[in-house]
Amino acid sequence: MKSVAVILFYFVLVVFAAGxxxxxxxxxxxxxxxxxxxxxxxxxxxxxxxxVYRRGDxxxxxxxxxxxxxxxxxxTGAVKHYDPHVFDILADLAATVGHPDxxxxxxxxxxxxxxxxxLRARSAGVAQNSQHIQARAxxxxxxxxxxxxxxxxxxxxxxGGVGYYPRSAFVHVDTGRVRTWCYGCSSSHAxxx
Numbered sequence: 001m002k003s004v005a006v007i008l009f010y011f012v013l014v015v016f017a018a019g020x021x022x023x024x025x026x027x028x029x030x031x032x033x034x035x036x037x038x039x040x041x042x043x044x045x046x047x048x049x050x051x052v053y054r055r056g057d058x059x060x061x062x063x064x065x066x067x068x069x070x071x072x073x074x075x076t077g078a079v080k081h082y083d084p085h086v087f088d089i090l091a092d093l094a095a096t097v098g099h100p101d102x103x104x105x106x107x108x109x110x111x112x113x114x115x116x117x118x119l120r121a122r123s124a125g126v127a128q129n130s131q132h133i134q135a136r137a138x139x140x141x142x143x144x145x146x147x148x149x150x151x152x153x154x155x156x157x158x159x160g161g162v163g164y165y166p167r168s169a170f171v172h173v174d175t176g177r178v179r180t181w182c183y184g185c186s187s188s189h190a191x192x193x
Contacts, residue, residue, distance in 0.1 A: 033058070036091055038067075039103040044074040048103070059084045071109030071138070078112040080135040085175045089159055090138065093173065096153045097145045107139035107170045108132060125183040131161060137174035139165070147171055155180055 033056030040049050049070045053063040064084055072079045094102045111119070111132035119126040131137035142150055150171045151164040163172035164182040 036088070037101075038087055038091055039101065040070065040090075040106055041103050042070060042074070042106045042109070053084070053087050068110075068135070071106065071135070073110050073112040073115050075115045075118065076112045078110065080110045080112075082110070082135040083175045085159075086136060086138055086173070089154075089157065089173050089175070090140065092157065092159075093150070093154055094142060096157065097142060097150060099142055099145060102142045102144070105141040105143065107141065107168075109138055110135045125165065131174035131176045136176060137161070137172060139170045139172045141170050151182075 035052045036054035037052050038049070039051075041047070047070060049066065051063050051066060053060055053067060064082065067087065068079050068082050071082060090104055091100075094100055094104060109132070111130060113133055116126060116128075116130050116133050120128060132139075140150075141147060147164065147166065147169050151162065154162040154171055154173050158178050159173075159175070161172065161174040161176045161179050161181075163180070165172065165184060166182070167184040
C-alpha cells in the first residue's frame with residue numbers, strides 16, 4: 001500500500017512538473033503581436049493622426065472609429081465605417097516606397113453622395129459610383145515620393161483600384177476590383193473609376 005502511494009506521489013509530481021515546464025516555455029515563446037501603424041495628415045481639415053490600427057491580424061475597433069472620423073467627408077461632416085484593408089494598403093504602400101514611417105497626406109477620404117455629385121459637376125475625373133462613397137478609397141501623396149513612383153508601387157501591389165492624377169499630384173487607392181486609370185494622361189489611359 002505504501003509503494004502504491006509513493007508511485008502515485010511521483011506520478012503526480014512528474015505530471016505537475018511537465019505542466020509547469022510546458023506553461024513556462026509557452027510564456028517564453030510568446031512574443032508580442034506585430035503592430036500596424038499609420039501617420040496621416042488631412043489636407044482639408046489640417047488634422048494629424050498617429051495611430052496603431054491593427055495588432056497581428058486583429059483590427060482595433062477604437063482605432064478604426066478614430067480613423068473613420070478622421071477620414072470623414074470634410075464638406076458635410078458625414079462619417080462612414082471604412083474598409084480596414086484600405087489602411088493595410090496605405091501602410092504597405094508607404095513601406096514599399098521606402099517611407100514606412102511617412103506621414104501620408106490625405107487629399108480625399110470618405111465622400112458622401114452629395115459631395116460626390118458636387119465634385120462630378122466640376123470634373124470629369126470623378127466617378128459616379130466612386131469607391132469613396134463606399135469608404136473603400138483614399139486619394140494620397142507621400143511627401144518626398146514622386147507620385148509616378150507611388151502609382152507604380154500601388155500598381156505592383158495589385159490589391160484594388162489605382163488611379164493616377166498627375167496634374168493634381170496624387171494617387172487614388174481602393175479595395176475594389178483590380179483596375180487602373182490615369183486622369184490627365186494620354187487618352188488610352190484616361191478616365192475615372
